[in-house]
Amino acid sequence: MWKGFGGQQSEPVRVPDAEAVAAKLAKVNVSDRERLQMLECFEKSDIAWFWATDAQNRLTYLSPKALAQFTTEREVIGEPLASVFKTVNVEHDETETKPISYMVSSRTSFVEQPVQLVNEAGSAGTGKWWELTGRAQFDKKQDFIGYRGIARDITDIYEEQLNASKLAEFDSLTGLANRHRMQRRLETTLNAYRIEKRSCALVMMDLDRFKQVNDTLGHPAGDELLRQVSQRLQSIAPGGAEIGRLGGDEFQLIIPDMDDRGRLGEIANRMIQMISQPYSVEGSRAIIGTSVGIAIAPYDGIMPAELVKAADLALYAAKGGGRGQFRFYSNDLKENADDRREIEEDLRDAIHAGELEVHYQPQVGTKDHKVRGFEALVRWNHPEHGPISPATFVPIAEDSNLIEELGALVLRQACKDAAQWPGDLRVSVNVSARQFLNEELPNLVEKALQESGLEPRQLELEITETVFMGDMGTTDAMFAQLKKLGVKLALDDFGTGFSSLSYLSSAPFDKIKIDQSFVRGCTDENHSNHAIITAIASLARALGMATTAEGVEALDELEIIAGLHVDMVQGFIFSRAMPQDALLEKLGSGELLFEPVGPAKHRAERRTLLRKIGVVHEDHHYTAMLRDLSRTGARIEGLLDVPVGTPLVLDLGEGQIVVCVVRRSQDATQGVEFETPLVSNGAGGLCTRHRVSPYMLAAAGMPLQALPKGHHLAAVAAAGGGSGPQSRPQFMQVDIGAGSSRAG
Ligand code: C2E
Ligand code: CA
Ligand code: CA
Numbered sequence: 196m197w198k199g200f201g202g203q204q205s206e207p208v209r210v211p212d213a214e215a216v217a218a219k220l221a222k223v224n225v226s227d228r229e230r231l232q233m234l235e236c237f238e239k240s241d242i243a244w245f246w247a248t249d250a251q252n253r254l255t256y257l258s259p260k261a262l263a264q265f266t267t268e269r270e271v272i273g274e275p276l277a278s279v280f281k282t283v284n285v286e287h288d289e290t291e292t293k294p295i296s297y298m299v300s301s302r303t304s305f306v307e308q309p310v311q312l313v314n315e316a317g318s319a320g321t322g323k324w325w326e327l328t329g330r331a332q333f334d335k336k337q338d339f340i341g342y343r344g345i346a347r348d349i350t351d352i353y354e355e356q357l358n359a360s361k362l363a364e365f366d367s368l369t370g371l372a373n374r375h376r377m378q379r380r381l382e383t384t385l386n387a388y389r390i391e392k393r394s395c396a397l398v399m400m401d402l403d404r405f406k407q408v409n410d411t412l413g414h415p416a417g418d419e420l421l422r423q424v425s426q427r428l429q430s431i432a433p434g435g436a437e438i439g440r441l442g443g444d445e446f447q448l449i450i451p452d453m454d455d456r457g458r459l460g461e462i463a464n465r466m467i468q469m470i471s472q473p474y475s476v477e478g479s480r481a482i483i484g485t486s487v488g489i490a491i492a493p494y495d496g497i498m499p500a501e502l503v504k505a506a507d508l509a510l511y512a513a514k515g516g517g518r519g520q521f522r523f524y525s526n527d528l529k530e531n532a533d534d535r536r537e538i539e540e541d542l543r544d545a546i547h548a549g550e551l552e553v554h555y556q557p558q559v560g561t562k563d564h565k566v567r568g569f570e571a572l573v574r575w576n577h578p579e580h581g582p583i584s585p586a587t588f589v590p591i592a593e594d595s596n597l598i599e600e601l602g603a604l605v606l607r608q609a610c611k612d613a614a615q616w617p618g619d620l621r622v623s624v625n626v627s628a629r630q631f632l633n634e635e636l637p638n639l640v641e642k643a644l645q646e647s648g649l650e651p652r653q654l655e656l657e658i659t660e661t662v663f664m665g666d667m668g669t670t671d672a673m674f675a676q677l678k679k680l681g682v683k684l685a686l687d688d689f690g691t692g693f694s695s696l697s698y699l700s701s702a703p704f705d706k707i708k709i710d711q712s713f714v715r716g717c718t719d720e721n722h723s724n725h726a727i728i729t730a731i732a733s734l735a736r737a738l739g740m741a742t743t744a745e746g747v748e749a750l751d752e753l754e755i756i757a758g759l760h761v762d763m764v765q766g767f768i769f770s771r772a773m774p775q776d777a778l779l780e781k782l783g784s785g786e787l788l789f790e791p792v793g794p795a796k797h798r799a800e801r802r803t804l805l806r807k808i809g810v811v812h813e814d815h816h817y818t819a820m821l822r823d824l825s826r827t828g829a830r831i832e833g834l835l836d837v838p839v840g841t842p843l844v845l846d847l848g849e850g851q852i853v854v855c856v857v858r859r860s861q862d863a864t865q866g867v868e869f870e871t872p873l874v875s876n877g878a879g880g881l882c883t884r885h886r887v888s889p890y891m892l893a894a895a896g897m898p899l900q901a902l903p904k905g906h907h908l909a910a911v912a913a914a915g916g917g918s919g920p921q922s923r924p925q926f927m928q929v930d931i932g933a934g935s936s937r938a939g
Contacts, residue, residue, distance in 0.1 A: 568621030711746020809846030
């Protein structure tokens, strides 16, 4: 049955209501009657529906079948047309469509206007699309009396079109593929490759400090920077790779047929280097950085969503490990991400509960061994997990907005403590780049000085090179404000960042701290670190800045550093960081000298790995402990008296399989040399270039899945059809507990 008209009808109109139809049908001649029947028939056929509005453009009529598309509770009759339908704009449609509300208020007729049905909440989220055609109607006096029109359901066609247009979509700013296109590409590639058993790398990249450029230099500058970034990316992406911008400052690379982690590491490093070079945008200089996360199908994910998640996790880990790094996905990252969340929560509580302490490490004159000052280093003794390194929790604090609070706490405490030190000793406080960008910093420093009564010249702020990322103008202004307070400024970790010397001459540093990575190896005159320290020391002297060498541990290092004219030394050779009471006790006796105590020579700390690995010899599987790992070899423990020259296969876990030969052997310990060297995993560790393919494991009867944790060599061996008679094992397996490690 007809639904009644809502509005008043001053004039008879061509669109019928129940009574009008009945009345008319009674009177009209045959041809009119036939026409009406045809209309009714047409309406019921669902080819198109009718609609009408009154002079206020409220919906007065809608075909019953059309009404059925709205929820039964909804009374759309009587509602303004513009609140029932919303104009939809096909993304990237050149011809901008005027909204339906505009057209009805200006009483223009329209043809085949795509609209979306608005749901009750008022948003266009019903997922139903219609096409409206409407003609404005006027009475004899030319007064507007409403619209009459037809409507058609185009949901299916529209969705198809939408997908088709998305397929061809590119990012209008950079010309790179957009998110939709990348998603499609990844889906089609992975679907096809799964069948063809091919690999594909997914590289996620996210700019560091892009937001600062955008905020300080403005959006047009930000846009220009993104264009330049995309150009640089295009110049270094390997052939066959598709580059996309997913939105904001997120980029993505799909590299088909790529599973070589050595090659991918090189690509990632090049990306990081290229993106970190200075930019010139709209007359300003800007420096940004980038972090890169990498996941490879089928190893880290079989399905697109799985692979994207893995790459995201790798990116997240890369950012967490300090900026400007890359990471491969590994199963551990999932656990790390959980750990990070836990640390973040606990840290928040620890700050409020006063669980954080500040300790002080002396900075000592290289020649006279007299202490000049101390660096404040935050310490956290977790009630359950014990001491947690600031190298772990400070980056987490930086990512979670806790750094402001943490930094302020250390600053206040350090000033308060230093005010009690005898003489003119200076305290150095670390200021993270995040704090440095906060305009409140000068106020914070001033307040800490006032409250403690410490002289401004006794306070030194240690800043890393990362503060030069972003807009130079803001950085310069902050330097000026801090200098005005009378505090000293030191450049921390010099040489570890992007090390652009250009800013050194312009920034007002009083001191350069030479990173401990340069101190290692400086005792070897042929080592480049020797030359680098010499260069930094003379550059600093030329610029009127003092130098401090960090991380000096051995007597021979101290001797070399003194010879290279470095003014001060901070390192375990003089002392580790100590609590305030221990410091007061030492200084209270008037004792300002620190005696160097340490090994004669620096011994590279053997990273004692206690990892269980699988070892295969012929068709026998053993387990061993991995004691040492380098690019080219390893030391393993667990097999008795393996002769030199024996070929072995090591299963390092997660599909990492290494062919090697025994080069040294004593009792249950062997030194092995790898056939193919390992590559960097981006996190300071090593990994194999290639891994056992999940396709191979699937062929061995395992389900096709991303590589799980653990060792898979046994499954691969089984796949080789090793069901025949096995020879006797040639070596005796020794049970090696973690405690039985002995220096060998
Ligand atoms: P940093 O600023 O470079 O601090 C020097 C680090 O080197 C300290 O590590 C110190 O204990 C260590 N160190 C000193 N001498 C030697 C040595 O001879 N050998 C070796 N191997 N290490 C030595 P710590 O205390 O673990 O701090 C690590 C990093 O955490 C610091 O590096 C700094 O970046 C950050 N951090 C520590 N406290 C704070 C803080 O209060 N605020 C901020 N923003 N960062 C902090
Ligand atoms: Ca420092
Ligand atoms: Ca440092």
